[in-house]
Amino acid sequence: MFHFTKIAVAAVSLLTLTACGQGGGDAAGSSEAAKAPAAQPSDAERQALLAALPAPYNTGDLENGRRQFGLCRSCHTVAEGGPNLTGPNLHGVFGRTAGTVEGYRYSDALLAAGFEWDAERLDAWLANPRTYLPGNRMTFAGLADPKKRLDLIAYLKVESGYAATAAEAPAPEAPAPTDAES
Numbered sequence: 111m112f113h114f115t116k117i118a119v120a121a122v123s124l125l126t127l128t129a130c131g132q133g134g135g136d137a138a139g140s141s142e143a144a145k146a147p148a149a150q151p152s153d154a155e156r157q158a159l160l161a162a163l164p165a166p167y168n169t170g171d172l173e174n175g176r177r178q179f180g181l182c183r184s185c186h187t188v189a190e191g192g193p194n195l196t197g198p199n200l201h202g203v204f205g206r207t208a209g210t211v212e213g214y215r216y217s218d219a220l221l222a223a224g225f226e227w228d229a230e231r232l233d234a235w236l237a238n239p240r241t242y243l244p245g246n247r248m249t250f251a252g253l254a255d256p257k258k259r260l261d262l263i264a265y266l267k268v269e270s271g272y273a274a275t276a277a278e279a280p281a282p283e284a285p286a287p288t289d290a291e292s
């Protein structure tokens with residue numbers, strides 16, 4: 111009866127030994143830097159892009175938004191040039207007409223939607239996709255918490271290129287330092 115413990119202990123040490131045996135070559139990893147993706151914003155740039163978003167999204171928590179995007183990641187990429195998965199790539203989604211990512215086969219519901227995605231529409235869509243556009247094929251139950259949606263939308267704005275584009279638009283110039291004259 112008490113043999114179980116012994117067997118378990120033996121099994122564990124065997125596993126440990128096996129795991130330790132798998133040391134070795136880390137020749138991989140050097141190729142990573144070579145194919146760097148299209149410039150991703152740094153964390154500081156992300157915070158600046160966030161701060162420049164229209165209220166209330168400038169108050170979004172990017173880290174929580176990233177966590178919430180974990181709900182979408184299995185079906186969507188958001189990086190520029192990212193592949194369509196079960197759902198279409200979301201880069202540039204803000205200001206884009208619904209159902210128009212090239213090479214992606216939408217449901218009739220999305221094809222007929224005819225509006226441009228903005229924060230308000232995305233907010234309603236993410237709260238309950240099924241009722242927002244009946245007949246669509248996005249099998250996502252919805253994100254009920256408005257704060258989570260706010261953080262997620264702020265994250266999407268920063269990561270989908272919306273904020274970067276908006277930042278290129280004529281922005282109020284930072285006041286030049288004038289104390290050089292005195």
Ligand code: HEC
Pocket residue numbers: 178179181182183184185186196197198200203207208209210211215216217218219220227232236245246247248249250253
């Ligand atoms: C189980 C897979 C799945 C999950 C999870 C999912 N989506 Fe989708 N999404 C889809 C599919 C499929 C479509 C296309 C629906 C259609 O054609 O009816 C879609 C469409 C969309 C669209 C419309 C895109 C366009 O080009 O018009 C947006 C925006 C979107 N999803 C955002 C999200 C976000 C944000 C999340 C996470 C909160 C999410 N989705 C979670 C599968 C998913």
